[in-house]
Structures are given as structure tokens and as C-alpha cells.
Amino acid sequence: MVIRRLVPFVLGAAIAVGAMQTAFSETAGERAVREAQQYAGSSLTLHFSAGLMAMEPRVFSGPKWTELTGIKVEVVETNNDELFAKTTAEHRAGTGAFDIIDVIPMWLGDFVEGGVLEKLDPYIAKYDYASDLEDVAPTYRKLGDYGDGTYCFPDDGDQTILYYRKDLFDDSASDFKAQHGYDLAPPDTWEQFDEISQFLTDRYAPDVYGSGEIRVKGLIDIYYQERFRTAGGKFFDPDTMKATINSEAGVRSLDHLVKMRRYMPPGVDSWGYMEQIGAWLAGDIAMTISWPGLGRASAGYGSDHEAMGWLPKSAIAGKVGYALPPGGAPQQGGSFCLGVATLSENKDAAYLMAQWMNSSDVHPSRSMLPYGIRDPIRFSEFADPEYNALWPDAPEYLETLKQGSATALMDLSVRSANAYWDALARGVQAAITGTPSQEALDGIAAEWDEITERIGVEKQKKAYLTWANKPNAYPN
Numbered sequence: 442m443v444i445r446r447l448v449p450f451v452l453g454a455a456i457a458v459g460a461m462q463t464a465f466s467e468t469a470g471e472r473a474v475r476e477a478q479q480y481a482g483s484s485l486t487l488h489f490s491a492g493l494m495a496m497e498p499r500v501f502s503g504p505k506w507t508e509l510t511g512i513k514v515e516v517v518e519t520n521n522d523e524l525f526a527k528t529t530a531e532h533r534a535g536t537g538a539f540d541i542i543d544v545i546p547m548w549l550g551d552f553v554e555g556g557v558l559e560k561l562d563p564y565i566a567k568y569d570y571a572s573d574l575e576d577v578a579p580t581y582r583k584l585g586d587y588g589d590g591t592y593c594f595p596d597d598g599d600q601t602i603l604y605y606r607k608d609l610f611d612d613s614a615s616d617f618k619a620q621h622g623y624d625l626a627p628p629d630t631w632e633q634f635d636e637i638s639q640f641l642t643d644r645y646a647p648d649v650y651g652s653g654e655i656r657v658k659g660l661i662d663i664y665y666q667e668r669f670r671t672a673g674g675k676f677f678d679p680d681t682m683k684a685t686i687n688s689e690a691g692v693r694s695l696d697h698l699v700k701m702r703r704y705m706p707p708g709v710d711s712w713g714y715m716e717q718i719g720a721w722l723a724g725d726i727a728m729t730i731s732w733p734g735l736g737r738a739s740a741g742y743g744s745d746h747e748a749m750g751w752l753p754k755s756a757i758a759g760k761v762g763y764a765l766p767p768g769g770a771p772q773q774g775g776s777f778c779l780g781v782a783t784l785s786e787n788k789d790a791a792y793l794m795a796q797w798m799n800s801s802d803v804h805p806s807r808s809m810l811p812y813g814i815r816d817p818i819r820f821s822e823f824a825d826p827e828y829n830a831l832w833p834d835a836p837e838y839l840e841t842l843k844q845g846s847a848t849a850l851m852d853l854s855v856r857s858a859n860a861y862w863d864a865l866a867r868g869v870q871a872a873i874t875g876t877p878s879q880e881a882l883d884g885i886a887a888e889w890d891e892i893t894e895r896i897g898v899e900k901q902k903k904a905y906l907t908w909a910n911k912p913n914a915y916p917n
Contacts (some may be wrong), residue, residue, distance in 0.1 A: 443864060445738075456829060469568075469573035470796075470801070476511075477790055477794065478509075478510050480774070480787065481510060482513075484880070485514050485790060486515045486795060487514070487517065487541045487542075488576075489516055489876070491520050494777070497794070497810060497812070501806075501813065502798050502803070517539070528692070529551070529892055532782070536784070537622060539785070541628065541781060541782070544592075545776065546851065547859075548859055549592060550904045553861060554904070557783060558781065559741075559782065561585075561780075563822050564659065564788075565591065575613075580773075580846055580847065580851065580913045581595040581818040583777055583911050584851065586647055592780055596818070597778075597818070598818040598846065599773050599775045599776070599777065600771035601730050601732060601771045601774050603767075604729050604731065606648070606757065606762075607760055609641060609649065627764035631767045636889070637652075638705075638727075639651060647825050649724065651727050652705060652765075653712065653726035654705070659866045662865045664698065665698055666772055666895040667766070667772035668768070669694045670850055671770050672690040672693060674686070675915065676882050676905075679909065682902045686886050686889065687883050692878045698869070698873075699872055699873055706806075718752070722739065722752075722757065732816070733838075734816070736761070738752055741755045743811020754871045758852050760884065763837050763838050763840075763898030765848070768916070770849065770850050771849045779799055781795060783865060805822045807858060823839045824839075848916070848917070850914070851914050854904075855904040855905050857892055868885035
């Protein structure tokens with residue numbers, strides 16, 4: 442699969458030195474390879490989130506880049522919850538330890554204002570990459586933009602889509618319609634989600650519950666952000682920068698999130714990602730909302746790879762349907778971008794590797810790796826015949842991701858975004874464990890206002906409006 446896709450690069454590298462190719466005949470990936478060959482013998486250090494995220498450049502794209510260009514690649518892994526702090530510390534110390542940085546978009550306010558990331562627009566023009574970026578779905582294309590420029594390339598199509606058991610829906614369709622008066626289908630609203638979940642729980646529990654989801658601190662708040670915004674909520678008053686997370690829409694959304702446990706399996710409030718995966722792949726729940734990786738796992742794709750030995754065997758392959766979550770606007774919930782460090786001593790080579798990794802030539806191969814957990818971001822990936830043939834329902838899966846890529850909600854990206862996120866995570870978890878929703882949200886709002894005052898209202902207002910003016914900061 443991936444070898445076939447990269448054969449043109451191997452051949453191109455062999456003849457590039459003597460070739461007289463015109464710019465219009467090259468792809469963005471081929472051009473990056475040709476330009477980078479002048480830096481053969483140099484080295485690049487990539488700073489990536491530890492685990493499968495880092496395994497991809499360490500095992501696949503890093504060695505391939507070295508083969509094509511002669512540039513050595515080292516991958517430094519840092520746990521995801523320490524990645525921001527480690528990147529910031531190295532920059533402040535002036536070590537120049539990293540050339541390419543794995544960036545979560547919510548950090549852009551800090552990384553750009555703090556001078557951590559190189560502005561990429563001059564390189565995009567120099568190496569003629571703009572037209573290739575047009576292949577990236579719009580909501581992802583703007584992930585790496587901040588203020589007046591682009592500071593990192595979107596590299597991961599995180600979005601939380603709905604997975605449902607087609608077999609259970611089909612078996613229950615007539616009885617459900619008789620009881621509720623509408624067809625049993627993927628829910629368009631949260632009211633429908635509740636009714637379907639309760640119906641299926643009443644029908645199948647304790648063998649199967651109507652739905653289940655991740656509900657631990659630091660992840661349940663991602664689900665809350667989506668529901669809050671699709672309910673009409675806004676994070677701040679754009680004039681005063683006072684937090685409005687505790688608005689009526691906020692309370693209503695949090696109340697609903699808490700009460701959803703009534704039709705979910707016992708103990709669901711302690712579920713993390715592994716508990717969700719285990720219950721879903723075992724067939725214990727009929728609906729769930731999660732990241733794209735769960736779709737591949739549901740089909741059993743890549744489960745035989747040694748790096749995926751931790752993944753439970755799917756008991757539901759061929760029985761899964763895909764849809765947008767109620768409200769039609771998935772939460773991006775992370776995503777990653779490729780940025781170039783301002784302190785890199787080899788910026789052009791670093792940029793060229795990022796362009797190559799992110800290009801329409803190479804990114805599909807990376808997103809199809811069983812272990813890479815980079816999700817598709819490009820129109821060409823959604824339509825890729827090879828990707829569509831990976832399992833029988835892959836076309837439905839990719840079409841759903843394509844639809845979601847047009848409406849997916851961007852994570853809040855302002856100065857000190859981590860501090861706001863932490864306060865939100867603690868407050869939402871407090872509500873899950875018994876604090877009244879209004880009280881929990883008032884506490885979050887008070888913390889947010891303190892953070893804003895500490896940063897400076899006008900400074901944060903500028904950062905917030907920069908983010909809020911992006912497509913899909915809020916539902917269109």
C-alpha cells in the first residue's frame with residue numbers, strides 16, 4: 442500500500458540531480474525532496490507526542506525522508522501532557538533542540554506570541570506549496586493560522602463522529618417507530634439521541650446499553666465544548682472578555698451531559714479512552730462518539746500489526762455505521778500540526794520535510810498506516826481509491842469524515858489556553874461527580890476571568906477575536 446504510493450519519490454530522488462524538471466511538472470512532495478537534497482548530510486530533530494504519534498516519523502516518514510534526501514532524522518518523544526511545557530522550556534532556554542514541532546492548535550496563541558514557531562508564509566511562497574494546501578478541507582486548512590500568517594501545517598484530522606450499530610438499529614426499527622413515531626436512524630438532535638439510547642437500553646440491557654462515552658476529566662470537557670457551542674453558547678463576551686461559559690446554554694448543556702449516564706453502562710463516569718474502546722469493540726454499547734481511529738479499529742483494520750497489540754479484537758466488524766454527532770458539528774478535540782521552530786539552525790530543510798510529510802503525495806500514506814493515528818485531512822484522501830478499499834464500509838466512513846471536515850468545531854486557541862482548558866476540565870468533572878451545573882460553571886467562569894485579567898484583557902481579546910474569526914470557531 443504505502444510502498445506503491447512512495448515509489449515515485451524513490452525514482453525522483455535517483456534522477457533529481459541531473460533532471461531539468463519545470464516547476465509545474467512537480468508535485469509539492471517531489472519539489473520538497475529535490476530542494477532538500479542540497480542539505481544532504483545535515484540532521485533534523487522532530488519533537489513529537491510519545492507513542493504511536495512518534496512511531497510514525499520514527500519508523501516510516503523519517504527513514505523515508507533520509508533515503509530520499511540524505512538528511513538524518515531524530516525523533517524525540519514527550520508524553521502528550523508534557524509536550525507543551527517541554528517545547529516551551531527548550532525555547533526559553535535557547536537550546537535550539539528541535540527543528541520540527543508537533544503542535545496542538547490550541548497552543549498557537551502561546552507559541553506564536555512567544556516566538557516559538559517560525560512563520561511559514563515565506564517558505565510556502567518560496568517552495569510553491571499554496572496550491573497543494575487547497576486540497577486540505579477548509580476547517581483543517583486554517584488550524585495553523587494565527588493573526589496574519591500560517592505557523593504550522595494541519596497534519597491530523599481529529600473530529601468526534603458518531604458510531605452506531607447498524608444491526609441493532611435494523612432489528613429494532615419497527616418497534617422504535619411504533620413507540621416514537623419516527624424512523625430509527627442516526628440522531629440529528631440530542632433529544633433523539635436520548636430517546637434512541639433509552640429505547641435500546643430498555644430493549645437490550647444488560648447485554649447491550651444504548652450508548653456509552655468517555656467521561657473522565659480532561660476528555661469529557663471536549664464533549665461538553667461541542668454541545669455547548671451547538672446549543673448557541675460562546676466562551677467569552679467579545680467586548681468585555683468576561684467568561685460566558687456559565688450562560689443558560691452552558692447550564693443546559695452540562696445538565697444534559699450529566700444526566701446521560703441514565704442509559705449508559707454502570708461505572709461509565711470513570712471511562713477513559715481505553716474503556717470506551719473496549720466496550721465498543723466488545724459490542725457492549727450501541728452508540729458512541731469518538732475520534733476517527735475508532736472507525737478503523739471497529740473494522741479490525743491494522744489490528745494484526747505488532748504495534749497495535751494493545752487493541753481489543755473487534756466483535757462488531759461489518760456492523761458499524763458512521764454519522765455526524767447530533768447538531769452536525771463535530772469537535773476537533775486535539776488535532777496536530779507540523780511547525781518549524783524559530784531556533785532551528787536548519788529552517789529550510791525543516792520546512793521542506795514538513796511540506797513533504799503534509800503533501801497530497803505523502804499524507805495519505807501516513808494516514809493509512811495502521812499505527813500512525815494521523816487521520817485524513819485532504820479531499821484527495823477522502824476520495825482515495827486505496828483508502829476506500831481498506832474495509833467494506835470505508836467509503837461511508839470517509840464520506841462522514843469529509844462531511845465533518847466542513848463543520849468540525851475548532852478547539853479554543855488563545856493565550857494560556859492550557860490554563861482555561863484545565864479549569865474547564867475540573868469544573869465539568871465536578872458536575873459529573875455531583876456539583877450542581879450552575880455552581881460548577883460559575884466556578885469555571887470565575888477562574889477564566891482571573892486568567893484573563895492576569896494575561897491582560899486587551900491582549901487576550903486580540904487573541905480571542907483572532908480565533909473567533911476563523912471558520913468553525915463557532916457553528917456557521
